[in-house]
Amino acid sequence: MPDSQYDLVIIGSGPAGSTTARFAAQHGLKVLLVDKRQELGAPIQCSGAVSRHALEEVGITPDAEFIHEPIYGFGIYNGRGEKTTIDYRRLKPEEYGPEDGKKPLGYVVDRRRFDRYLMTQAERAGVEVWLKTEGLSYRPDANGSCEVFLRRFNQEIKVKARILVGADGLQSQVGKWAGLRTHIKITELASCLQFIVDQVETEGLLEIITGHEWAPGGYAWVFPKGHGYAEIGLGVxxxxxxxxxxxxxxxxxxQSFFKDRFENSRILEIQGGGVPLAAPLRTQYADNLILVGDAARHVNPITGGGIHTALSGGYIAGNFLAEFLNSGQPPTAQNLEGYQNAWLEALGNKMWKLYGVKADIFRNNDIEERDALLYQTMAGYFSPNSEYKKI
Amino acid sequence: MSKKEPVIFAIGWNACINCGACVAICPQEAGFISPFDTIAVDRPCDIACLLCEDICPVSTITHKRA
Structure with a gap:
């Protein structure tokens, strides 16, 4: 049997992989999207916050299928419990609110359903999807394509691809196959844990609690999770x-200033993850290969947010690769640098700038000064006038 | 840099929340992972940097000398 031949094989069907797949297929590429899991989104390693803008920008209509709860703004706290409220229902009441004709600022999504929804959209755009399929290795061949070795329900399968896309998350193996420098420093990977809880009230705001006392090197959060549930977590x-x-x-x-608020909380789910508060990968491409999403460390270094950056990165990658392959250029590393350049221009340069802001804060060894800086930066970041609002 | 003794990791599966942080921080070459998406536990780690133990949010990774 001849090997199946695809334009793109994408490993990992999270937001970045499925969005890359969808836009590539919409432009006529033959795309295989594989994921080793039996159920997308799980185990959940994410709080699920994403702006409405981030969804609409990549053609995703907010849908009850995946939304836990709409969000209207932010509550930023310093370590002593002093608060800056950025509630868009009050700042721009004509635009934001739960009423007809008004909109939320963003959502907390159910990652299981969200990731499945995005995969469904890709599938409907013509992408072939294989679950329970892990990537084993890849090898560029003499014809300018590459062979990708997969294992699907215990069966080893070789397929051919013009380009392999690594969308396999923070734990990316694909980047390592290509010898890219994917290693992250221990000082830039936050160790995160969160509980989904009952009996904690929220009011449509993403609450972010800064301060070394509570979350050294990171921050704590309280997010609304729908149906009266909340999410309490932190990263250190x-x-x-x-x-x-x-x-x-x-x-x-x-022990925090929220101890009374949390007094009756009951844990319904336990989730964790590593969240990079780091710079994007310096090189996100190799011969016949690019990386997107967490695998390319497309994560906001201040907030640790990665859904918007994954969706945007997928949009950029899918469109770039379609145009690139349709133009007939050979997919050498040199040529694929164009992907990274397009990404830097659209998003990456701003992320590098944010990384600079973050690094400056944590370069300060005086805890009080650093706490004050982080609080100011977070409050400024989410304000309506922030230059980074669209990341 | 001093040469470290290889170690074999053990994971307390009861506490493991499958968060993947250990694999994310691991500087090993590709494939040093278990079927449960943690760092490998069936072969020695010759780097022995122990960063996986440091990053684990529930401190459920330990090691012994290989």
Missing amino acids: ISTMTDKDAQWHLDKFIR
Whole structure:
């Protein structure tokens, strides 16, 4: 049997992989999207916050299928509990609100349903999707294509692709196959834990609690999760504390200025993850290969947010690759640098700038000064006048 | 840099939340992973940087000398 031949094989069907796949297929490419999991989105390693703008920008209509709860703004706290409220229902009441004709600022989504929804959209655009299929390796061949070795329900399969897209997350193996420098520093990967809880009130705001006392190197959060549930979590940088994230989360729940609010909380789910507060990968391409999403470290270095950046990156990658392959250029590393350049121009340069802001804050060794800087930066970041609003 | 003794990791599966942070921080070459998407536990790690133990949000990774 001859090997199946695709324009793109994409490993990983998270937001970045499925969005890359959808836009590439819409432009006529033959795309295979594989994921090793049996159920997308799980295990959940993410809080699920995403702006409405981020969805609409990539042609996704907010849908009850995947929305837990609409969001209207932010509550940013310093370590002592002083608060800056950025509620767009009050700032721009004619535009934002729950009433007919008004809109939310963003959403907290159910990652299982969200990721499946995005994959469905890709599938409907003509993408072939294989679940329970893991990538094993790839090898550029003499004809300018590459062979991709997969294992699907225990069966080893070789397919041919003109370009392999690594969308396999922070734990990316695809980037390592290509010898890209994917290694992240321990000082830039936040160790995160969150509980989905009952009996904690929220009011349509993403609440972010800064301060070394509660989350050294990162921040804590309280997000609305729909149906009266909330999400309480935090991320810490492990070189800045002797304790683990679990210890810090327990302390935050029992001892912080929110202890009365959390008093009756009941844990419904436990989730965790590593969140990069880091710069994007310096090189996100190789011969016959590019990386997108977390695999390329397309994550906001200030907020740790990665859904918007994954969707935008997927949009850029899908469109670029379609135009690129349709133009007949050979997919050498040199030529594929164009993808990274397009991404830098649209998004990446702003992320590098944000990384500079973040690095400056944590270069300060005076805890009080650093706490004040982080609080100001977070409050400024989410304000309506922020230059980074669209990241 | 001093040469470190290889180690074999053990994961307390009861506490593991499958967050993937250990794999994300791991500087090993591709494939140093378990079927449960953690760092590998069936072969020695000759780097022995122990960053996976540091990053684990629930401190459920330990090691012994290989």
